[in-house]
Amino acid sequence: MYRRSLALLLLAGVAVLASVSCTKDYVTGKSTFNLMSESSEVALGKEADPQIVAEYGLYDDANLTAYVDGIGQSIARVSQRPNLQYTFRVVDSPIVNAFALPGGYVYFTRGILAHFNSEAELAGVMGHEIGHVVARHGAEQQSKAQLAQLGLGLGNILSEDFRRISGVAELGLSLIFLKFSRSQESESDLLGVEYSTKLGYDAREMAGFFRTIARLSDDGGGRMPVFLSTHPDPGQRETRVAQLAAEWQAKIPFTPKTLDRKDYLRMIDGIVYGDDPRQGFVExxxxxxxxxxxxxxxxxxxxxxxxxxxxxxxxxxxxxxxxxxxxxxxxxxxxxxxxxxxxxxxxxxxxxxxxxxxxxxxxxxxxxxxxxxxxxxxxxxxxxxxxxxxxxxxxxxxxxxxxxxxxxxxxxxxxxxxxxxxQKQPLRVRIERVEKAGDLATVLRGYRTEEKTLSELAILNGMTLQDQVKRGDYIKVVR
Known part of the structure; x- marks a missing residue:
């Protein structure tokens, strides 16, 4: 029985390895390791998309969804995979996150849209997520996971003791691939800078958003560790992306877009903030x-x-x-x-x-x-x-x-x-025009902001409480 099982598994391994597709890397033009064909990649995303929608739900704002889709499609057109059909969705989650699936499916939470403070920040992160799709990072990780599972399967047959420590083995495999994942994140940062710069966005604003991520990490009880995260440390990313932005602006005929912060803020005016009690709450x-x-x-x-x-x-x-x-x-x-x-x-x-x-x-x-x-x-x-x-x-x-x-x-x-x-209603982000200049803390108190939420609102505005706000500026409040 043991020999038959081992033989079958080895045959399966040979079949998997025989199907390896050394496909073209759209970014470098070189061959890259992949077990997944492009059609399979698209099919995987198409199959997973309904599950993502079922898990998070779609945010009910047609104008905001169309706005995000428009920016996404513009960036996709200047990428190395412009002919892929892209789908951009806004999901109904308060978590500050954006992610992409293989095959062109890209998701932004309402939580991250609430924390952006300019269209350039959105465009930079959008370029980053499209970069994952263009470079086929999801397909590569799926391929590596298939080989990892094959290795674990052999171990499980060969040793009863291995089964008892397979959790440790899986952690080891995840740590092996962790460095590669951080490399993928860094590559997507570079692509995000490239795409957004080509469209006239100042990618240094994407770098500034990493400061917001770092502050959210600190506010949540501790800084994200540098070497045990699939994403590079936010502080390191901010520095590197700012350098890349300067390089790309010098590399191409850069014509900056005319953007006003208030135009983006008006797009998210009224967005639900935090958990939505209309979808269920405990009291x-x-x-x-x-x-x-x-x-x-x-x-x-x-x-x-x-x-x-x-x-x-x-x-x-x-x-x-x-x-x-x-x-x-x-x-x-x-x-x-x-x-x-x-x-x-x-x-x-x-x-x-x-x-x-x-x-x-x-x-x-x-x-x-x-x-x-x-x-x-x-x-x-x-x-x-x-x-x-x-x-x-x-x-x-x-x-x-x-x-x-x-x-x-x-x-x-x-x-x-x-x-x-x-009749319970959610909190929403509201955009206010400042009537009296002062530091952000003083201005927020003028809108009856509770002391315990001042720091949270400073992060939401991408500012510190000591930053000066001029009369006529626009800020976010929550009520």
């Missing part, structure tokens, strides 16, 4: 969803993570979880049957029931996973035309400990009638 151990008009209790001291696709709650010991999501089926019983079939669950008991007058179906079951047997309590509840699903799960041994907690959450599902919760 006094109750989760409220104003848009979908439901609520349910949250166990005390359990962590909760809310996304457009699911709500997940986990206990402090991290050995029990409750997941809430939309189900599929024409009725609670049909949705339960679909779950049992797809999960190959062994039903212990099930019954039709009602939850606060709503039709429901309760199922207790066991599901065999690769490493364990999970014991689940599930509720399928119909509200209007939607079927909502709760799954509470833990190990067989711990199920008696958490069964009552699971059930209390699920039978607590109810119509949201609390008017204060229904």
């Amino acid at each position: 006094n151990n109750v989760f409220y969803h104003p848009e979908l008009r439901f609520q349910f209790p949250v166990p005390a001291k359990w962590a909760l993570m809310n996304s457009p696709s699911a709500v997940q709650m986990m206990n402090a010991e991290k050995n029990a979880m409750i997941e809430f999501s939309l189900g599929r089926g024409d009725s609670p019983k049909a949705a339960a049957g679909s779950f049992v079939q797809n999960a190959q669950a062994q039903v212990i008991r099930e019954q039709a029931t009602r939850v606060h007058g709503l039709p429901a179906h309760e199922v207790e079951s066991q599901v065999q996973t690769q490493n364990n047997v999970l014991h689940l309590l599930s509720y399928f509840i119909q509200k209007g035309n939607a079927i909502y699903v709760f799954h509470g799960y833990t190990t067989n041994a711990l199920y008696p400990t958490y069964a009552a907690t699971f059930k209390s959450v699920m039978v607590g599902f109810d119509e949201l009638r609390n008017q204060a919760a229904l």
Whole structure:
């Protein structure tokens, strides 16, 4: 059995290596290692895009989305892969982030758009993300991951002990590729400078945005380490990108665009800031969803993570979880049957029931996973035309400990009638024209800004609290 498995795996390895495509690097013109064809690269991005949208949701602002897309398409046209079809999306997340998938899919969070203070900053970061696509960094990393998995597979067959330390081996592999990833980030910085400079943007403003990233890292409890990050240290990037910007402006006939900071600020006036309570929030151990008009209790001291696709709650010991999501089926019983079939669950008991007058179906079951047997309590509840699903799960041994907690959450599902919760609105970035000059701290206090948020708003404005603000300048406030 061992020899047959090893032979099959080695044959698979030969097949993988035989399919290696030494494709052209669009940036250097040289051949580059890649297991993924360009058509596969595009297909990978196309397949992953709906998952990204489901996880984060799209930000509902057609004008802002069109604005971001317009800048992205302009930069794509001056890149080394202008014929690739690019898709640019604004996702509904407060996290300050931008990222790209293989095949031309580029995403900006509303959080990062709120923190930009000029179109040039946006264009520089956009160029950086398009650089990842042009240089096929995602495809390269995917190829390396395939070889890494092949190596781990051999190790798992050869040694039982290797399985016990495979987590360490995976960390080692990630550290091996970490330096290469930082090299990719540096290459994308260079491409971001090149593309934005060709369009007349001052790429030194992208360098300045790295100062914002560094301040956000500091504000979050500690500086991003230089040698254990997939991104270079923000301070180092700021210096290097500023140097590259000067070099590129001298290298080409540089004609600077006429830009005004207030034009960008007007584009983001009203953008949601921080978590959006309309998509769900927790207050006094109750989760409220104003848009979908439901609520349910949250166990005390359990962590909760809310996304457009699911709500997940986990206990402090991290050995029990409750997941809430939309189900599929024409009725609670049909949705339960679909779950049992797809999960190959062994039903212990099930019954039709009602939850606060709503039709429901309760199922207790066991599901065999690769490493364990999970014991689940599930509720399928119909509200209007939607079927909502709760799954509470833990190990067989711990199920008696958490069964009552699971059930209390699920039978607590109810119509949201609390008017204060229904009317809860998000904080938004508002753009204000300064009427009286002063340092930023004094100006912000003039807009009734709380003392505890002054530093946060200074970062949001790309300034320090001591910076002088002139009458007629525009600043961001949050309310």
